[in-house]
Amino acid sequence: MTVPDADALLFDVFGTVVDWRSGVIRDGERLGEEHDLDVDWAAFADAWREAYQPSMDRVRRGEIPWRNLDALHRDSLETLLDRLGVDGLAEDEVDYLTRVWHRLDPWPDAVPGLRRLRTRYLIAPLSNGHVRLLANMAKRAGIPWDLILSAELAGRYKPDEEAYLTAVDLLDLPPERVVMVAAHETDLDAGREAGLRTAYVHRPLEWGPHRADDVDRPDDGEYDVVADDVEDLAGKLGT
Secondary structure (H helix, E strand, O other): OOHHHOOEEEEOOEOOOEOHHHHHHHHHHHHHHHHOOOOOHHHHHHHHHHOHHHHHHHHHOOOOOOOOHHHHHHHHHHHHHHHHOOOOOOHHHHHHHHHHHHOOOEOOOHHHHHHHHHOOOEEEEEEOOOHHHHHHHHHHHOOOOOOOEEHHHOOOOOOOHHHHHHHHHHHOOOHHHEEEEEOOHHHHHHHHHOOOEEEEEOOOOOOOHHHHHHOOOOOOOOOOEEEOOHHHHHHHOOO
């Protein structure tokens, strides 16, 4: 492969760079202890995440106007709390839980791997999270992005082609000199359709250890790079 000839790496964030599930469980348990809530917070995290794509699909289909991810997460959170019969939370507490997605922790390999990659490539997120969310997350967790890119800048959620091409245009690069990095094959397939190079990062624990065996690692060669984690990616890209 000739990915070392690329100039920039764009990273999916939720699941690829940060561990969303543990973060939601952590803040949910804290809130549950304060209010003596009988909630399975692991199942809660999974259910909330499962509402992620359907909420964006409503925007893609034009059923609702463009809204950032906080607004979509708030809608799905309120539906989930109602379904589980969770009440008694103050408005500011629901707001705080909504913004847990700003406070997610990186996978242990992510920041060290990104620091290595940054010595050779321009690195940035390309997430469905909006700019403020991604900036807050990076500031809290020390994620060393060179700049913040987001689907918000295109007004179109991934995997719509415009999300990828807007980011490429803002980098002032041709698509073939940009690598899309993700733990999700749908993201990589869409990036490849838009002309980007692709790098898969394996995250079998994204949905928890009980589902690790359900996450298949693609064969080497299915994407330009297939890596075990971000540090492995850094090594394969010569940094």
